[in-house]
Amino acid sequence: MFLGEYRHNLDYKGRISVPKKFRRDLAKGAILTKGLDGCLFLYSKExxxxxxxxxxxxxxxQADTRSFERYLFGGAIEAQFDQLGRINIPEYLLAYAALKKEAILVGILERVEIWDLQRWSRLAKKLEQRGEEIAEKLSERGV
Structure with missing residues (x-):
């Protein structure tokens, strides 16, 4: 399970260091792809x-099924860790997530989300303002 927020900088080659806590769960393989809301998703192979x-x-x-499969799988890569625990993010994924220098890796249960730091800060602020409202809606669904 992935939990927590970790700030890291991208280097000039588009590499980012993945926290050691996350790398343990990604050791058997990792998949990087376009996420939702303008971030990247990093999944363990499992x-x-x-x-x-x-x-x-x-x-x-179903057209939506085909579209989502194209979206998710079409841009996916098997992420490889170097000796320093970094992964290389291809240019098209950097552009998709607007990643330049400062990034944040956020553990979300079964995935890691990789965000541009400014984009994440704006979203986190909105989430904090709506936390109670979201919790109430989820409680109506039995959560």
């Missing part, structure tokens, strides 16, 4: 396999 199993159960005849 979590990715569970997600793909669920997506395979959806009907390919």
């Amino acid at each position: 979590s990715w396999d569970r997600l793909t199993t669920r997506l395979r159960e959806l009907s390919v005849t």
